[in-house]
Amino acid sequence: MGMSERLEEVRAQVAEACRDCGRAEDAVTLIAVSKTFPAADILPVIAAGQKAFGENRVQESREKWPDLRAAHAGLELHLIGPLQSNKARDAVGLFDAIHTVDRPKIAAALAEETARAGRQPQLFVQVNTGAEPQKAGILPEAADAFIAECRERHKLKIFGLMCIPPVGDVPDPHFALLAKIAARNGLSGLSMGMSADFAAAIRQGATHIRVGSAIFGHRPALKEA
Structure with a gap:
């Protein structure tokens, strides 16, 4: 099965999950994690009508996406990987949304x-709902204060x-906890759910789901230095 066919299958599953919980299909943005x-x-995924894409690294995105965006109007680029402060300038210039504001x-x-660029990507605060020491994200009990500090x-x-x-x-x-924190802070965006669990995320109110392997297949092995 090619990537465009896998994309159609994911779209059908998203539509079914939305119907099952009484939500409009257009309430959920599918981010294809490229x-x-x-x-x-x-390119085949763009040709199939996909508009929103997710990347983990600023440097990789800077090398790959300017030409793609110049050739294809209306694409959205989302940063879903960790952001270093020294890459903030590039990130603000490149991305339409940044999902990993965490400190x-x-x-x-x-x-x-x-402020410098006069450009405001959509910003999501990353919450470490499992309190995993190796994982980025603000702890749930600190989320309210951090959101207030950001604002x-x-x-x-x-x-x-x-x-x-x-x-x-x-x-x-975890999805329910994220939705609860968002609601009490007056936030409408919920970026949650990946290839294995996006139906559950949609049930809990996800507005953005991040789906990679279900569309693109297994990621290429990284080349050794």
Whole structure:
């Protein structure tokens, strides 16, 4: 099965999940996670009508996406991987949405760069719902204060929250927790759900799902240095 066929299958599953919980299909943005895939692999997915794409690394995106965007109008690019503060300028220039705002240093860097560039990507605060020490994201109990700091101190417009549940956990409680934190902070965006669990995320109110392998297949092996 080719990438365009896999994309159609995912779209059908998204539509079914939305119908099952009484949500409109257009309430959910499908982000095709194209990290590590070359432009040649992305072209068939663009040709099939996909508009929103997700990347993990600023440098890879800078090399790959300007030409793709110049050739194809209306594409959206989402940063879904960790952001270093020294890459904030490039990130603000490249991405339409940044899903990984997770610490004060990043908030400060984004505030400086959005003011300088006069450009405001949609911003999501990443919440570490499983409190995993190896994973990025603000802890759930610190989320309210961090969102307030982003808004009040840094004057950032926070659109929503993002999470990645721990591998092996039932994802629904993590998605429900994220939705609860968003609701009490007046945030409408919920970036949650990947290839294996996006139906559960849609049930819990996801507005953005990040689907890679179900569309592109297994990622290419990284070349050794």
